[in-house]
Amino acid sequence: MKATTISMVLAGVMCMSMSTVAQADKHAFNDAESAVKYRQSALSIMRDNFAAMAAMVKGEETYDAEVFNNRANDFARLSHIPWDGFAVEGAMPGDDTDALPAIWDNWEDFESRANQLITDANGLVDAAASGSMDEIKPAFMAAAKNCKGCHDQYKD
Template structure:
């Protein structure tokens, strides 16, 4: 009887173990897709703002402000997209150094949020020179993170 129970436990473990590993990898991949989605929205808005700044005829202060505000909102969502995923098999451009240097990475995320906030404030002021300067600061902040923590 005891031997039969052990056998059933072993069978059950063999059946459930691959499922739990697959489930964990699936959840990790969902997290990767979440953060990539946030980055895609940010990149879209950033590219549209860049077009407005490069071509005066495209500049629309209300649209620019809306996009700058959304950039702030999206930046606030970024930390949620970076739970520990290293031990899981997921497809990502994120380097493992993110989790090895978490405090530095977190500071870079905070910097992006801060710079995006500065851009939203500059857009609200209506001062084009301030907007252009703040826009460059956001771009540099994004680049600083990509250079160190994103695979090419």
């Protein structure tokens, strides 16, 4: 009985980790060019949602709880997407990418940064649901830190 409970918990943990960032040997792409295009598109749409929220956090746009909520949910969903496009080792055709080779030399660090973004994006969804800027602001800043942190290390 006890062993069953433990293995069920373990199975749950494995499912959770699989649903975050894809394993390097189970990628969706066979050619580098489509992997690069895919990840850049995903990062752009992710950024569009993040920028829309930034405008409200900074007070440049009037805060609208429903719009913010939708943006936060889209952002959280999108935060899972780009990383599959990095799973082809050395997917760097020509000058079409700003990804640095350091990514594939430090894959575990890159992956954990991607997972941290996913975690913080989910935190932002919870904060958005509160409808309170006092909760949203710190959650937004926590998510934003991931962008610069990873770009400083791994983006040209």
